[in-house]
Amino acid sequence: MAAVTIYQIAERVGLSPKSVSRVLSGKAGLHKPETRERVLQVAAELGYRANSSARAMRRQRFGCVTLLLSSVRQRSVLPAAREDGIQAALAEHDLHLMVAPLPDAKLTDQGFVPRILREYGSDGLLVNYNARIPPRMETLLAEHNLPSVWINVRRESDCVHPDDFDAGRQAAERLLALGHRRIAFVDYTEQNHYSNRDREEGCRRAMTPYGRELRVLRAPAGGNAVLPEAAAREWLRHPERPTAFVAYNAALALPLLYAACGLGLDVPRDLSVITFDQWVDSTLGRRIDTIVLPEYEIGRKAVAMLVQKIEQPLAAQEALALPATLEAGDTCGPPPG
The missing domain is CATH 3.40.50.2300 (Response regulator)
Incomplete structure (x- = not known):
């Protein structure tokens, strides 16, 4: 079955292809709410699916995020709940994930770090590197204004971690x-x-x-x-x-x-x-x-913050410290005596 195009949707709703395109890309501010709803309804009825490759080319984006890890596992602990949160948020933003476990030699390489986004076809970095972080790596990411969000690291900005x-x-x-x-x-x-x-x-x-x-x-x-x-x-x-x-x-x-x-x-x-x-x-x-x-929320919030960084690479995002919660179990009671 041939892919549904915006021209078919435009013909059905009686709008120009340009107007339909604006609605489907979330830029429908000039149209009435009922017009927007009609376009989305017809698109769903016809089974329209956006061409992510074409959209990425138009926006000069890859539609992908790289999860940066150390090749030494103990330096990049990634709890399952955190990874689940990352994946869920990426799906909501129609983004894909590339996982890159790299040695320190790569992460401190003046020739490699500035090219890291293009090397991995990514728009930004989730840095899940939280122990013995090479200072040179931090410097290079900052110097080249690479959209990055640090996970489980406490910094002045651009980070998400538990409180x-x-x-x-x-x-x-x-x-x-x-x-x-x-x-x-x-x-x-x-x-x-x-x-x-x-x-x-x-x-x-x-x-x-x-x-x-x-x-x-x-x-x-x-x-x-x-x-x-x-x-x-x-x-x-x-x-x-x-x-x-x-x-x-x-x-x-x-x-x-x-x-x-x-x-x-x-x-x-x-x-x-x-x-x-x-x-x-x-x-x-x-x-x-x-x-x-709050590992699941840490993953979700990190992706949301990175989306903002990709849109505004030079704008520092406020650090987020997320609250933990007490789950009472069977191992705490009054002191003896």
Whole structure:
């Protein structure tokens, strides 16, 4: 079946092809609402589909966005919910996605970076590179005014990330409201990411009105980034152990729960644990109390911001810090005694 053209629609509704084209491209400001509705109705009845290639040529656009990642997976963590949000928003804007995992040598190459959009046939960049970011890469993207939005990076502008400070505050306030005062923040990760600092500081600030200090438990210098059960058991055996733990992520919460089980401690009767993640973990048959990060919305908002950057590459977009939400589970209760 031959493709339906704007000329066929124009003949059916009694308008010029130019007027129909303006309506279908969203530029129908000079036409009455009923005229616009009639054009769209006829287009739908005839099965009209816009020629995306021709439209891209007219607008000098590719209709594609590149998701820029590090070739080192740990530097570009991409939660499934975030990717789903990106894909959903791109579909709404009739855009396609190109995924580009690149080594630092490429991302700091003076000859490559200015050509990156043309190399990948893209109109803009979603930069999901959030650990050990090469400074030269940031400089090159800025110097050449490449439409870019940073994901899960806290910058002055052109970025979308969770409000990790508020997330930390929520975690501590959940425990404080239950009566806990001996609270520890557990962070065995090796990364130097803003979220490590913000979650810890959010917890600390929440405890200040109670006149209590936040204990911080970290890996020893040169230690493993994975919390060993042996270390968790050592903390839990201490006579003045915390009654509640805020784990930087779910991977750190699980060893605490395993260790508690091994020592015969009941969670949440003897010990409370809360963490941060894109969803609630129930690996051990119980739902961990979780500050759920807005990963899906981060993906959606990043695309929306990039669309604005593509339209106005020189205009800085206001940084967005999206709120997280508490999902109560089975691992938090009042302190023992």
